[in-house]
Amino acid sequence: DAGVIQSPRHEVTEMGQEVTLRCKPISGHDYLFWYRQTMMRGLELLIYFNNNVPIDDSGMPEDRFSAKMPNASFSTLKIQPSEPRDSAVYFCASSLLGYRAFFGQGTRLTVV
């Protein structure tokens, strides 16, 4: 298995633009997590899905953030409009039965 695949690896965008981050979880996994990592705040859980259903989105910072999981093999995290303070590394992770998360390599987002 190729592991959790995230795209793009790097994204530079201007403030106010829409940004979409993509994630393909490991086949067969039933949990999918979106995290944001910054040096100041560490790793923050934004939202997670179980069987494609959002379970806990309390970590989503603002209404500008939204996440979807239309099927078991694909999820998106969208920021609209983006702001400089959204600059961070965004991780997607998947797991089976909510245990032993496997992380993607992350997307480094820079908003200028």
Added chain:
Amino acid sequence: AQSVTQLGSHVSVSEGALVLLRCNYSSSVPPYLFWYVQYPNQGLQLLLKYTTGATLVKGINGFEAEFKKSETSFHLTKPSAHMSDAAEYFCAVSLNTGNQFYFGTGTSLTVIP
């Protein structure tokens, strides 16, 4: 290149015994080091982190870790295991630029009553 190796994918300890979870890293520059814990059906939580300064770092729930540059290690310890410590533990390394993070494959800790 940066990488993280966690020795032992499964560790079992008796309640009250010492917990030792091993983490070794490779990094071309001084790293930032992290330990995270994941309880079943939950996301990861930060236990502790080392950036600069004192090499012995104390975290939540009685855990601590020591950065040993000569051994390229950042092992996690707790003097006395509690049943509630049963979880998955991840070590992670980041360059001080904060541009990329690398996670170990995790260690599952079981606490035996």
